[in-house]
Amino acid sequence: MKKVIMAVLLLLGVACAGAGYYIFYYKPQQDALALEQAQAQEEPVVPLVILEDEPEPPPPPPQTDYYVNPDKLGVREAPNYDAFIESVVYRGDKLHILEKKDGWGRISAYFVYEEGGPEVAEWVPMEALLEVPPTITKKERMTTLSEYIEDSDDFKQHFEMFISTTDQLIKDGTCTPLDFEETKGWIRSVTFSEQEAYFVYCGGLKQANKIYLNIRTGKIFYR
Template sequence: MGNIARLVLSVRRLHMLRRTIIAISLILLSAKVGIAGPKEDCTLALEHLGFSTSRYSFIEAGIFAKERHVFDDVINCYISHDGQIHSITRGTTVLMEDGYYGPEALAKRSEIEEQGRALDSAAYKAYQYASKQIEQNTERDLEALRRSSSPFGNNSASKAPVAAPVEPSAAAPEPAPEALPEPIPQPDPASGKERWSTAERLTIRTCPSTQCGVTGWITDGSKVTVYEEKSGWSRIDEPHSAMCINGNSGMVDSGNAACTPANGIVDGQFARWVSSDYLANEKPEAPETAQGCGDLELDNSDNYRRYSNQFCTAALKMINDGTCKSSDFREWAWSSSPAKGQDYYFTYCGGIQPRNRWYLNIRTGAITH
């Protein structure tokens, strides 16, 4: 029995020793993990970017501000609430943001996002065109089915009346042949002249006349290239597809949509025209940047000359309440919103999906999602 007791005691001692070793290991591991933190992460990131980290200071986070680690008095490393690096700046220059380190990566990100927006816009236009075709074809097939299933068949009651032919009078003169439309001249890019819009919304039309269809507008300060001038009108681009479906152009937003030469559409193509009265030879002078908005590049906004103060006030409010980041406005300034109306401008914060879109009412200052 003595041997058994000694064996049990040895086993108990081994278990106690094992627990002690595990406890010491956990303590050492915790100490090792505790070595790393926001300051060390910022230091590693700055050394990766090639900057000195010799001088250091810490600024504690406030209610609305992020924790900040300052290196060499000019480099700020911001820490988000989850302890991760949010962004790094050197003065007004962004060195890191959203996990993209260095100016090259940030520039490449902007390039990729710009390409994505262009592809998204082209895909949406193609979708609209295809959707209209599908709708027209569906209506045609349904109408054919309705007629074929009708108990009245194809009798005269279901048809539009046909007028009797009119015999021409012997004394009637022969009608003059209709003049063929002149082809739209292909512009020479080298001959284009730069002009700038001076109207808050300068209407774009399919031909040089107020009777022609409206295809959108350009805002104050926007640059255009004029390829041709005619009777107080300026042609601002090359001929391109009018997307004609059943005789009407899918590119016309309002007014005359007929795919006819009288509407400036020849062989399914048209060029855009604007009134020359609202084009200036020199770029209009922009107002001074409002205080606090110097690094937001809001001067890229539509109608910035007219609404610079409203754009700045709204942007600062959205940055201060955490809705947007400064980089959001540098990437996507305020743009006019044809869909919402003349008083509305929009921007994107945190992405370019519909859920990231915010609207500003320029008259009331109201910001809505």
């Protein structure tokens, strides 16, 4: 009986020793190893990058170039509709605005007509201007050109030649609409017997400003 009890006590001692070894030695080592492995697998902490505030972009420059919208627009010597009309600009003309004042745009430098007199300049109403060139259809262009030269000699007979030549001379800068309005369009020439010609003055009323058109060939020539 004593041998049995001693065997049981021996087994209990071995079991307690094994449990103590597991609890106080083996398990702490395993836990420490598992913690090291977990820490090694964690991604490194990336420090936050503090971005400085970007400066605001500068405002766009003010618009200075505009385009005439009406078919014809009076240029006045002061920024009001009662002022004298100095000249005329036409639809699609590009204007450079030097100053804006009370809804008007100044397109010329200041000048004085007489000593001691007031300064004047050329002004146009801003409400009549566009920021982009107007879209002008072929029909609108023909109507506008017709108004410039509708008093030409034999206008109906040579309508197409007058229109195309007038358009060409205005587009290349040789003539302005005002040139045609001042002469009431194309005038029949009696100078040439060998060809049927018409003329208009562009840029002045001297012989050097006289432009001839051979109505049969469409050729432009000077004397």
